[in-house]
Amino acid sequence: MLSYRHAFHAGNHADVLKHAVVVQLLEHLTQKDKAFWYIDTHAGAGLYALDHAYAQKKAEFETGISRIWQAAADGQTLPPFLDEFLDQVRAQNPDGNLRHYPGSPWLAWQMLRDQDRLRLFELHSTEIQVLRDNFRGAGRKVMLYDGDGFNGIKAILPPPPRRALVLIDPSYEDKQDYARTVQALEDSLERFATGVYAIWYPQVQRRESTQLPAQLMRLPLKSWLHVTLTVKHPVEGGLGLHGSGMFIVNPPWRLKATIEEAMPLLVDLLGQDAGAGYTLESLDN
Numbered sequence: 544m545l546s547y548r549h550a551f552h553a554g555n556h557a558d559v560l561k562h563a564v565v566v567q568l569l570e571h572l573t574q575k576d577k578a579f580w581y582i583d584t585h586a587g588a589g590l591y592a593l594d595h596a597y598a599q600k601k602a603e604f605e606t607g608i609s610r611i612w613q614a615a616a617d618g619q620t621l622p623p624f625l626d627e628f629l630d631q632v633r634a635q636n637p638d639g640n641l642r643h644y645p646g647s648p649w650l651a652w653q654m655l656r657d658q659d660r661l662r663l664f665e666l667h668s669t670e671i672q673v674l675r676d677n678f679r680g681a682g683r684k685v686m687l688y689d690g691d692g693f694n695g696i697k698a699i700l701p702p703p704p705r706r707a708l709v710l711i712d713p714s715y716e717d718k719q720d721y722a723r724t725v726q727a728l729e730d731s732l733e734r735f736a737t738g739v740y741a742i743w744y745p746q747v748q749r750r751e752s753t754q755l756p757a758q759l760m761r762l763p764l765k766s767w768l769h770v771t772l773t774v775k776h777p778v779e780g781g782l783g784l785h786g787s788g789m790f791i792v793n794p795p796w797r798l799k800a801t802i803e804e805a806m807p808l809l810v811d812l813l814g815q816d817a818g819a820g821y822t823l824e825s826l827d828n
Contacts, residue, residue: 554604584692664692776818
């Protein structure tokens with residue numbers, strides 16, 4: 544797990560889905576004046592250079608954010624779910640050339656207000672240093688934790704303002720991350736039942752991956768939203784990423800319609816073969 548560097552995958556199709564959802568959740572939370580916390584269990588480096596050797600090695604962004612960027616450049620009208628996310632990416636590329644990609648912590652940093660706070664966990668020794676460099680001078684608004692986010696969030700929930708978005712997005716290179724994700728959500732809800740939780744997971748040919756959504760749905764949740772984006776058929780006999788999912792607990796009531804409007808276009812833009820598609824389901828009590 545500690546060998547994982549997200550810079551190799553920055554801006555890929557899974558990032559597009561995850562970060563478009565995160566932007567919508569942040570938009571919702573900033574509509575009220577009351578402060579909230581953004582908490583990220585696996586923050587990564589926060590901000591990525593797409594012209595760096597890491598990102599260029601696999602160039603996964605070319606089949607992810609680059610396609611959204613180009614569609615807008617070509618004059619295609621994007622639904623709010625994609626356009627509002629793309630606005631945040633544009634903020635890091637003011638010259639109109641796509642060179643920088645904001646991860647979840649940086650999106651939150653751009654969108655949070657003076658009264659809001661960021662709490663970021665990262666276990667990888669190199670990534671936490673890059674994260675520190677990126678947030679140097681941010682002041683008390685941002686606190687970085689060099690450690691395991693699964694365990695770390697126990698000490699900071701519930702947050703003082705009793706409002707928060709908690710993103711749980713490990714790499715899942717260690718298959719134990721699937722069970723730990725379920726446990727982390729269950730423990731967090733006992734401490735802070737009214738928080739908004741967003742769980743990202745990969746679609747790979749692994750039993751733990753296919754079982755994770757059902758395990759999350761079996762928790763005692765009042766409301767949830769589950770969206771998946773599949774971009775291609777699974778590679779026969781392989782563990783390559785063919786899609787991803789986002790499971791949101793206590794979602795804003797308008798989020799489903801916002802996502803539903805955009806998913807057919809997202810499939811068209813990011814789909815790689817006839818296996819591309821999406822699912823969207825929810826529970827509202």
